[in-house]
Amino acid sequence: MDTINVILNGKSVTGNAGDSILDLARRNGIEIPTLCNDPRLEPYSSCYVCVVEIEGMKGLQPSCSTKISEGMKINTETDTVRKGRKAAIDLIVSNHYADCAAPCKLTCPAGVDVQGYISLIEKGLYSEAIGLIKKTNPLPAICGRICVRPCEVACRRNLLDEQYGVGIDYLKRFAADQDLLGATHYKPEVKASTGKKVAIIGAGPGGLSAAWFLQQEGHQCDIYEAAPAAGGWLRYGIPEYRLPNDIIDKEVATITELGVNIFYNQKLGDNLSYKDLKEKYNATILTIGSQTGTSIGCEGDDAGNIFSGIDFLKNMEVTRQRYDFRGKTIAVIGGGNTAMDCCRTSKRCHADKxxxxxxxxxxxxxxxxxxxxxxxxxxxxxxxLTAPKKVNIDANGNIASLTCLKMELGEPDASGRRRPVVVEGSDFEVKVDYVLAAIGQKTNVNFLNDINANTGGGELKVTKWGDVDCDKTTLQTGIPSVFAAGDGVTGPATVIEAVAQARRAAHSCSQFLAGEALVPEKTEFLSKKDNFKKQVKDEYKGHFESQMRHEMPTMDPSDRINFKEVELGYQSLS
Amino acid sequence: MVTNRCLECGCVEYFSCDLKKIASDYNAEQGKYAGEYKQYNVKFDHPFIEIDNNKCVLCARCVRICSEVVGANALGLVNRGYDTYVAPALGNSLKDTSCESCGMCISACPTAAISENFTFKPGPVKTETIESVCHYCSVGCTLNYHIKGGHIWQVTGAEGQVNKDGNICRFPKFGYVAMNDKARITRPMKKENGQFKEISFDEAYQIIADKLKSGKPSAFFAGARLTNEEMYLIKRTSDQINATTGSFHYLGRGKGYGQNTPYNVPFEQLNQASHIWLLASEINKENAVAGFMISNNRAVKHIPLTLITCKEESSMERKCDELIHITSNYSFIRAANHYLLSNNLQNSLFLNDHVKGLEEYKSALLKNSFADLCEAAGCNQDTIKVFAEGYNNAINGILVFAEKNLCALAAKEIHHLALITGKLGKTASGILSLKEKNNSEGIQNSGIMRKVKSNSPEEWNAVFSQSKNLFIFGEDPIGCAFDKNQVKLWFDNKEFILVQEYTLTETAQKADLVMPASYAPEIGGSFTNTQRTIQWFDHVISGPMEHNSIHQLISIASATGVSGMNDVADAHKEMLKAITEHASTKELDMVTTNHTGRVKYFDYGCDAEFMKTTLYFENALKK
Incomplete structure (x- = not known):
C-alpha cells in the first residue's frame, strides 16, 4: 500500500492512500467531531461539523470526505476551524425543536433526575431510584414529604388538564420509604480518606447535605449543631404531622453511617469558638439557617401572647410540650408554608378558632x-385581603384583639403579584387570644467577631440583609477555607434550595481541599423546546393517554387532633 | 401504574447523544440562528422503532445504513432543502415498508431522531455496559447489555470477532425483553394430580437423583441454545448412567451437516468474493448480520448475489441480482454435480490429491439422467448449467446456505460440489454453512449425538419406545413440531419426564418435573458459532433464580457421581478437554446419498424461546 506523508497539526504523520483526513486523525488520536460520518458507511459530508483547514486551500474542508495527499498540511484545531464547527452546530440546534432534559429536572434547584428515578420506580428498583436521587439530594424521604415541588408545577402533565401534574413527590416518598424500611438500603461508596477534615456548622438540610457529599469524597465531616437533635427547621419548624421525627432520624442515620459525626448543643459564637475549629479542621462550611422570626410590624406587636410562628413551633419541639389552646382564638399572620404549619398546629393544640x-x-x-x-x-x-393594623392590649399586657384593615389588589409589584392596597376606613376588630406571625425569618450571624478575630487571612462579611456574604457561584466566603450554603446565604428559602447549594459548596470545598482552583461543574448544552416557544395545552391534549393522579391517602380530617402523619403514603403503585 | 403518568419529556439519548456532546464542547447557542424551525409529530406506529424528526440532523445515516448495509431501503429523504425530512419509503408508516426491524437505523442515529420504541420507561438512566455474545443464531455476534438493577435496559452491538463493525440484528436488539419478563419460571415445579406445584430445589434434586439411580432406560436431550458448558454437564450425567443422548434440534435429520463447517469461508472474506450464491436461506431474517455483510458488499463493492430458493416468495428477492426458483435444494445441487462430472469440468487436481470415493460417487450419480435431476430440482437445464459453470469458474465463488432449510443429504451434496470444483477451504472461495441456533455447532461437537449412529427417524423411534425416563433441557419438541400429534406420542407412557425451561411450554406441560432455566447471560459460558469459534462470555446478570442452570446441572451431575466441578469455569475447562479428545481430522470423502425418509420435525430450532421471539416480531409487524 502506498504511504502518504502529511503534516497533521504541525506533526509529520504517515497514512495510506485512500485514507480520509478523518481516518488519519482518528488513528493519530486526534478527535474530530462529526455527526454524519459512520465508519460503516461511505462518507456523506452533510453536517460540516468535521471541517478542518488545509494550507493552500480556501475555506474549510470536510475531513470525512477529503482524502489525504502527499505533503498536505492539515490543521484540525485552529480558531477558524472551531468557529466553522460552532456555526455548523449552531445552525443544527437552531432547528432542533426538542428537549434534552425534562422540565421537572431543569426546574428542581438540585437538578434531581426525576424522569430517571420514575423509570427505576416503574421497575420496582427502589434502592436504585434512591441512589439516583441521592446523587444530588440526600434527603428523599424528607423531601418526599415536605418539598415545595417546583417540579410538579413545571410538569407537562399539567398541560393535559387533569387537575394535577405527576405526583412526583409521592413517588419519591414511596421509593424512599421502601428503601429506608427495606432489609438493605442504598449506601453510596465512600472514597478512601484524604486525611482532610471539614467542620460544618448546623445540622439542617444544608449541613447534612454538605456532609453527605464531602464525606463521600473522603473528607472527614464533623457537624456542630446548636440544638440537641439534627434536622434544623426540618425538626424544629415543620410539625410532625407533616414530617415525623423518626423519618428525620432514619434519613440522618444514612448520612452519619458514612462516618459523619454530629456534635449537639454546640453553638458557634456561643460555646464553640472558630479558633478551635480552625486548629482542628482544614475547612468550614456555614449552614446556619435563618433563625429569627420577623415581627408583624404594627402598633403594639410587642404585647404578650404574640409569637413568631417559628418560635411557637420550635418551642413545642424543644420542650416536647404542646400548647393548650382550648377555648382560644388564634390568628396566624402570613400566607406561606410556615403560616400553614402554624394554623394546622394550632388546630392540633385544640384551638377553638x-x-x-x-x-x-x-x-x-x-x-x-x-x-x-x-x-x-x-x-x-x-x-x-386583610392586614393587621394595631394590637389592642388587655389589663395584663396581653393581646385582647387585633384591629385589621381590608385591602384590595392594585398594580403588580416586583414579584409580579398584585400589590395589596389599603381600603381607607375599612378598620375592623377581631378578638383573638394569640397571634402567630409567620411573615419571614432573618439570618442571625452572632459569631462574626469570633470568626474574624481568628481567620488568619480574609474576612467574613454579611450582606445588607444580614445574610452570610459569599461568592454566588463557588459559595466561598471572604475567608478562603470557609464556605456557606442554605438559608444563611439566601435568607429563608426552601429545603431543596439549601440541598442544592450545599452540593455546590461541597464541590468547591472539595476543590479547595485538593488545592485546585474553584471551578463550578461544567454546564452542558441543553436543547429546550421552550427556547422555541412556550408549550401549550393544544399540543399535548389528545397526544397522550389520559390518566388522573392517584390521590395520596390521608388521615380522616375528624381524626387529626394529634400529631400523627396526615399523608399516609401510597401503599402500592399499581 | 402510577408511574405511567410521566410523559418522559427528557430525551432517551441524554447520556449518549453525539449532538449534545459536540454542542457542549463548542458552547453552541440555540438562539443564535433563531427564526424558522420545523415541528413534527413523533411517530410511534412501528412496534420497535420510534421516529422523532424534530431531533433529526439530516445526516441520513439511517437512510444510508438501511440501503448500504441492510439493503432494505425502507427509509428515505423526502423533499429538498429546508423542507427535507427522513421518512419511511412509500407510505406514512415504517411498519408498511420493507423495514426488517433490524434496528440498524437506531445504531446509526447520532441523536434520538430514530430510537427504540421501548416497552418500558427507558429512563434514561446510567447503566453498566457488559459485553456478551448473542444467544439467538449461529453467526455469534458480540453485543453489549446495558444493565442496572438486574434489569436489561437496552442491547447494542459491540465490535466483535464476527461483527467487526458492531452490527447486530433484531433478535438481540429487541428480543431482550423476554429476559426481563416477570412471568418466567423461577422455582422447580412438580406435577401432582395434573397440577404443578412449586417445590424447593433440594426436593427437586432428590427426585431427579432417584430417577437417575433407578436403572431405567433413559434418554437426555440438550437444546442448541444451551452453552457448551451446559451441554457438557448434560452429556457427563447421561454417560454416567449410560443413557442415550440427543438433540431434538437435529433429531432424525441424518448426518452430513457437520462436514462442511470446518471448511466454511470466514465471514471477513465475503468481501473478497467475485460472486455469491445464496441457497435456501432467508439470511436477512435468520442470520441477519451475515446478511448485512453480503448486502453491504453487494451495495458498495458490487459483488453480485444470486438467490436460489424453494420459497415462492423470499424476503431476499429484493436484495439480489439474480433469482433462481427451484423446488428441491438436494436435486438442484445433484444436478449441478452431474453436469460438472458428466462434462468433465471437475477440478481433478484437487480431487485426486484430497478426495476418496469419487469414482463410486460419480458412477452412481451419472446413472441418473441430467434431465431427470433438473426436473426434480424444479428448474430448467440451462439455469443449472449456468449456475454450475458460474460457480466452477468464479475466481472467488462462495455458496452460502442455511442448514435450517435443507436436509443433511443436501448439505452433503453441497460438500460434494465444493470438492468437485476444488473450492473447499480456499481463501474467499467455497462454501459457508449457516446454522440455525447460537450453539447448533456446539451440539455437533459436544458428542451428544455420537451414540445415535445414523440419527435417522427409525433409530429415534426405537429410542423413544425403550426409554422410560426423559430428561429434556432447553427444547420444546411439542410446541415447535410441524406435526404436534406425531411428536406428542413420543411422550406417552413415560415413567418420568423432566423439562428445564424458561416458561411452561407445551413440552413442559407434559413433564412431571419442570426446572427453571437460565438465559445464557445469567450464567456465562461459551457458544461455538458456525465458524467453529468458541466464544466465551462472562455472566452479565444474576437472574431471578436461587439456583441457576449451571448450579442445577452440577447438582444433578453430582448425583451420578460426577465430582470436581463447582462452577461454569470448571465445566468450561472439562468441556474443552473433552472436545479436543474427540476431535479427529476426517478424510474428505464422497458418498452416494439417497434422499429418502429424512424428516425435519421441528421449526424454530426446537426452541420455544426462539419461536416466541420470532412470533413476537411477526405479530408485532402484522399489517
Whole structure:
C-alpha cells in the first residue's frame, strides 16, 4: 500500500492512500467531531461539523470526505476551524425543536433526575431510584414529604388538564420509604480518606447535605449543631404531622453511617469558638439557617401572647410540650408554608378558632395548595385581603384583639403579584387570644467577631440583609477555607434550595481541599423546546393517554387532633 | 401504574447523544440562528422503532445504513432543502415498508431522531455496559447489555470477532425483553394430580437423583441454545448412567451437516468474493448480520448475489441480482454435480490429491439422467448449467446456505460440489454453512449425538419406545413440531419426564418435573458459532433464580457421581478437554446419498424461546 506523508497539526504523520483526513486523525488520536460520518458507511459530508483547514486551500474542508495527499498540511484545531464547527452546530440546534432534559429536572434547584428515578420506580428498583436521587439530594424521604415541588408545577402533565401534574413527590416518598424500611438500603461508596477534615456548622438540610457529599469524597465531616437533635427547621419548624421525627432520624442515620459525626448543643459564637475549629479542621462550611422570626410590624406587636410562628413551633419541639389552646382564638399572620404549619398546629393544640390573616388572596398565597386544602378540611378559617393594623392590649399586657384593615389588589409589584392596597376606613376588630406571625425569618450571624478575630487571612462579611456574604457561584466566603450554603446565604428559602447549594459548596470545598482552583461543574448544552416557544395545552391534549393522579391517602380530617402523619403514603403503585 | 403518568419529556439519548456532546464542547447557542424551525409529530406506529424528526440532523445515516448495509431501503429523504425530512419509503408508516426491524437505523442515529420504541420507561438512566455474545443464531455476534438493577435496559452491538463493525440484528436488539419478563419460571415445579406445584430445589434434586439411580432406560436431550458448558454437564450425567443422548434440534435429520463447517469461508472474506450464491436461506431474517455483510458488499463493492430458493416468495428477492426458483435444494445441487462430472469440468487436481470415493460417487450419480435431476430440482437445464459453470469458474465463488432449510443429504451434496470444483477451504472461495441456533455447532461437537449412529427417524423411534425416563433441557419438541400429534406420542407412557425451561411450554406441560432455566447471560459460558469459534462470555446478570442452570446441572451431575466441578469455569475447562479428545481430522470423502425418509420435525430450532421471539416480531409487524 502506498504511504502518504502529511503534516497533521504541525506533526509529520504517515497514512495510506485512500485514507480520509478523518481516518488519519482518528488513528493519530486526534478527535474530530462529526455527526454524519459512520465508519460503516461511505462518507456523506452533510453536517460540516468535521471541517478542518488545509494550507493552500480556501475555506474549510470536510475531513470525512477529503482524502489525504502527499505533503498536505492539515490543521484540525485552529480558531477558524472551531468557529466553522460552532456555526455548523449552531445552525443544527437552531432547528432542533426538542428537549434534552425534562422540565421537572431543569426546574428542581438540585437538578434531581426525576424522569430517571420514575423509570427505576416503574421497575420496582427502589434502592436504585434512591441512589439516583441521592446523587444530588440526600434527603428523599424528607423531601418526599415536605418539598415545595417546583417540579410538579413545571410538569407537562399539567398541560393535559387533569387537575394535577405527576405526583412526583409521592413517588419519591414511596421509593424512599421502601428503601429506608427495606432489609438493605442504598449506601453510596465512600472514597478512601484524604486525611482532610471539614467542620460544618448546623445540622439542617444544608449541613447534612454538605456532609453527605464531602464525606463521600473522603473528607472527614464533623457537624456542630446548636440544638440537641439534627434536622434544623426540618425538626424544629415543620410539625410532625407533616414530617415525623423518626423519618428525620432514619434519613440522618444514612448520612452519619458514612462516618459523619454530629456534635449537639454546640453553638458557634456561643460555646464553640472558630479558633478551635480552625486548629482542628482544614475547612468550614456555614449552614446556619435563618433563625429569627420577623415581627408583624404594627402598633403594639410587642404585647404578650404574640409569637413568631417559628418560635411557637420550635418551642413545642424543644420542650416536647404542646400548647393548650382550648377555648382560644388564634390568628396566624402570613400566607406561606410556615403560616400553614402554624394554623394546622394550632388546630392540633385544640384551638377553638384559627384564622389565617393574609393581605392578598388565596391565589397569591405562596403556601403549597395542598396545605391550604388540608387546613380548610381541618377547620382553619381564612381572612383574605386583610392586614393587621394595631394590637389592642388587655389589663395584663396581653393581646385582647387585633384591629385589621381590608385591602384590595392594585398594580403588580416586583414579584409580579398584585400589590395589596389599603381600603381607607375599612378598620375592623377581631378578638383573638394569640397571634402567630409567620411573615419571614432573618439570618442571625452572632459569631462574626469570633470568626474574624481568628481567620488568619480574609474576612467574613454579611450582606445588607444580614445574610452570610459569599461568592454566588463557588459559595466561598471572604475567608478562603470557609464556605456557606442554605438559608444563611439566601435568607429563608426552601429545603431543596439549601440541598442544592450545599452540593455546590461541597464541590468547591472539595476543590479547595485538593488545592485546585474553584471551578463550578461544567454546564452542558441543553436543547429546550421552550427556547422555541412556550408549550401549550393544544399540543399535548389528545397526544397522550389520559390518566388522573392517584390521590395520596390521608388521615380522616375528624381524626387529626394529634400529631400523627396526615399523608399516609401510597401503599402500592399499581 | 402510577408511574405511567410521566410523559418522559427528557430525551432517551441524554447520556449518549453525539449532538449534545459536540454542542457542549463548542458552547453552541440555540438562539443564535433563531427564526424558522420545523415541528413534527413523533411517530410511534412501528412496534420497535420510534421516529422523532424534530431531533433529526439530516445526516441520513439511517437512510444510508438501511440501503448500504441492510439493503432494505425502507427509509428515505423526502423533499429538498429546508423542507427535507427522513421518512419511511412509500407510505406514512415504517411498519408498511420493507423495514426488517433490524434496528440498524437506531445504531446509526447520532441523536434520538430514530430510537427504540421501548416497552418500558427507558429512563434514561446510567447503566453498566457488559459485553456478551448473542444467544439467538449461529453467526455469534458480540453485543453489549446495558444493565442496572438486574434489569436489561437496552442491547447494542459491540465490535466483535464476527461483527467487526458492531452490527447486530433484531433478535438481540429487541428480543431482550423476554429476559426481563416477570412471568418466567423461577422455582422447580412438580406435577401432582395434573397440577404443578412449586417445590424447593433440594426436593427437586432428590427426585431427579432417584430417577437417575433407578436403572431405567433413559434418554437426555440438550437444546442448541444451551452453552457448551451446559451441554457438557448434560452429556457427563447421561454417560454416567449410560443413557442415550440427543438433540431434538437435529433429531432424525441424518448426518452430513457437520462436514462442511470446518471448511466454511470466514465471514471477513465475503468481501473478497467475485460472486455469491445464496441457497435456501432467508439470511436477512435468520442470520441477519451475515446478511448485512453480503448486502453491504453487494451495495458498495458490487459483488453480485444470486438467490436460489424453494420459497415462492423470499424476503431476499429484493436484495439480489439474480433469482433462481427451484423446488428441491438436494436435486438442484445433484444436478449441478452431474453436469460438472458428466462434462468433465471437475477440478481433478484437487480431487485426486484430497478426495476418496469419487469414482463410486460419480458412477452412481451419472446413472441418473441430467434431465431427470433438473426436473426434480424444479428448474430448467440451462439455469443449472449456468449456475454450475458460474460457480466452477468464479475466481472467488462462495455458496452460502442455511442448514435450517435443507436436509443433511443436501448439505452433503453441497460438500460434494465444493470438492468437485476444488473450492473447499480456499481463501474467499467455497462454501459457508449457516446454522440455525447460537450453539447448533456446539451440539455437533459436544458428542451428544455420537451414540445415535445414523440419527435417522427409525433409530429415534426405537429410542423413544425403550426409554422410560426423559430428561429434556432447553427444547420444546411439542410446541415447535410441524406435526404436534406425531411428536406428542413420543411422550406417552413415560415413567418420568423432566423439562428445564424458561416458561411452561407445551413440552413442559407434559413433564412431571419442570426446572427453571437460565438465559445464557445469567450464567456465562461459551457458544461455538458456525465458524467453529468458541466464544466465551462472562455472566452479565444474576437472574431471578436461587439456583441457576449451571448450579442445577452440577447438582444433578453430582448425583451420578460426577465430582470436581463447582462452577461454569470448571465445566468450561472439562468441556474443552473433552472436545479436543474427540476431535479427529476426517478424510474428505464422497458418498452416494439417497434422499429418502429424512424428516425435519421441528421449526424454530426446537426452541420455544426462539419461536416466541420470532412470533413476537411477526405479530408485532402484522399489517
Amino acid at each position: 384559627v384564622y389565617v390573616i393574609y393581605r392578598r388572596t388565596e391565589k397569591e398565597m405562596p403556601a403549597n395548595p395542598i396545605e391550604i386544602h388540608e387546613s380548610k378540611l381541618e377547620g382553619v378559617e381564612y381572612m383574605f
